[in-house]
Amino acid sequence: MNIQEYISSGIVESYVLGLADEAERLEFEQMCARHAEVLAARDAFEMDLEQHAIASAVAPPASLRETILQQLAAEPVAANREVAPVVEQEKVVQMEVTSRPAIPLFMRxxxxxxxxxxxxxxxxxxxxxxxxxxxxxxxxRLLAQQAVLAKNSAVLQTKLSTYEHTVAGLTDTNMVAIKMNGTSAPASPDRSSLATVYWDxxxxxxxxxxxNLPQPETGKQYQLWAIVDNVPVDAGMLxxxxxxxxxxMKNIPRAQLFAITLEQAGGSPTPKGPMYVLGKV
Amino acid sequence: MAIALTYTEQELVSLLRNRDNKAYAYLYDNYASALYSIILQIVSDGELTNDVLQEVFVNIWRRIEQYDATKGRLFTWMMNIARNAAIDTLRSRSYQNSRKNQSIGENVDTIRVTDVIQPGVDTIGLRKVLEKLKEEQRILIELAYFKGYTHEEIAELEKLPLGTVKTRIRNALIQLRGLLK
Structure with missing residues (x-):
């Protein structure tokens, strides 16, 4: 049989349509590999068949498209890569039963x-x-409370020692008390003002x-003066x-008078503000 | 879907192997109708054809690595998957039917053309071409191509020598080919 006879024997159509048996298929595939004419004839029939199939296509229901494409999208990918070589029809692959060694009861x-x-x-x-x-x-929380208590305690301690000091000063026989009052001052803004200097x-x-001194307005501060030989000497801010x-207050070795004036906060080198109280030593 | 993508067959196969969703959409848009027609000609039932088409696309997805371009075009491969799936479905259904009334297996030798050709589908595709063949050729193609019987089964069924069956089928195919053009 020559090639042309082989081609026109119906084997091409039989092979392409899937009607050839195993032996015919293998022979045809070999012929295709060896003879370009056979391959060309197969291609030509495949093209004819494809065109005919497309020409006589029947549209499936429109909803089927989404159903199928969604099912494909849900197909697992990796597992399908390892597939058996070409088989004509799907075969059921028996799963191998693998027995695991028994685990001892005590281990369980x-x-x-x-x-x-x-x-x-x-x-x-x-x-x-x-x-x-x-x-x-x-x-x-306890730590915070303790810190507050310690602080309060320190404040009280300071106050207590100040009072103790005050009491000690009041009872000290070496301490001279000089009363300064508003009435002694030439033009006191508050004649009821009263302050006392204790001089060791x-x-x-x-x-x-x-x-008793009125609360000074903001920016103002009382200043104590010691008058030494008619010259006022700064004795400290109050x-x-x-x-x-x-x-x-400051250490004053010698003085004849003590007075308090209201000055700018921070004090003045010489008294400028009004005198509230004055007292003689 | 308005953009008409075109791929060479080689590109398409490569994308299908990468499980590219767009390639499968392209495949569906271009070939689903042709495959649907092929399945319908075999199972001749719309509902069943839907199921088989779905199965065919899943098979294409799962078995695309098995496609060998040296053995034929992609469409030929898909067409054979569709034909095999349709025949399998038909057989499993007639098996179920035969369980009910035991008719197919016992009366297999009384099959006539009227039994095997379904009404309504003989106007499409290969079936339409088949109409132009002689009766004796037509029934053999019907049994071989649309019912998936082997030549030996057909010989037994039709009480014909195997050689005669082969020759008639080959001749019928040669004529079919001429009619396709």
Missing amino acids: YAAAAAIILLVASAGLNFYYFTKYREFSQAYD TRSKDVYLMVN DMANGHVMVK
Whole structure:
């Protein structure tokens, strides 16, 4: 049989339409590989068949497109890569039964116990962690309270020592009390003003206790002056926040008069503001 | 879908192997109708054809690595998948039917053309071409191509020598080919 006879024997159509048996198929594939004419004839019939099939196509229901494409999109990809070589029809591949070696019973119990312990341990961890957080927060609160108490205590301590000092000053026999009042001052803005200078006759330290002075306006501050031979000498600024306690002022060795004027905050080198009180030594 | 993408067959196969969703959409848009027609000619039932078409696309997706371009065009490969799937469905259904009334297996030798050619589908595709063949050729193509019987089964069924069956089928195919052009 020559090639042309082979081609026109109907084998091309039989092969392409899937009607050839195994032997015919193998022979045809060999012929295709060896003879370009056979291959060309196969191609030509395939083209004819394809064109005919497309020409006589029947449209499936429109909804089928989405159904099918969605199913394909849901198909697993990787698992399909390893496929058996060409088979004409799908064959059922028997899954191999692989038997696992038996696990000893005590190992199973041990595993179960380990899991239970793990779960219990996780539970306890959580419980103790929660507790730890609670105590940690309570500790922080106590620490803050303690700091506040310590601060309050320090403030009270300072106040107490100031009062003790005041009392000690008042009872000290070496201390001279010089009363300064508004009426003694030439033109006191508040004639009821009263302040007392305690002057230590040995150390010459000057302490001041305000009995009654009007609250100065902001930006103003009371200043104590010692009048020495008719010259006013700065004896220190008065901080009204101290209340009725004895405040240590500057050391004044010698003075005939003490007076308080209202000056700019921070004080003046010489008195400029109004005099509130005046007292003779 | 308005953009008409075109691929060479080689590009298309490569994209199909990469499980490219767009390539499968392209495949569906260009070939689903042709494959649907082929399946319909075999199962001749719309609902069943839908199911088989779905199965065919899943098979293409799963078996695209098995496609060998040296053995034929992509469409030929898909057409054979469609034909095989349709015949399998038909057989599993007639098997189920035969369980009910035991008729197919026992009365297999009384099959006539009227039994095997479904009404309504003989106006499309290869079936339409088949109409132009002689009765004796037509029934053999019907049994071989549309029912998937082997030559041996047909010989037994039609009480004909195997050689005669082969020759008649070959001759019928040669004529079919002429009619396709």
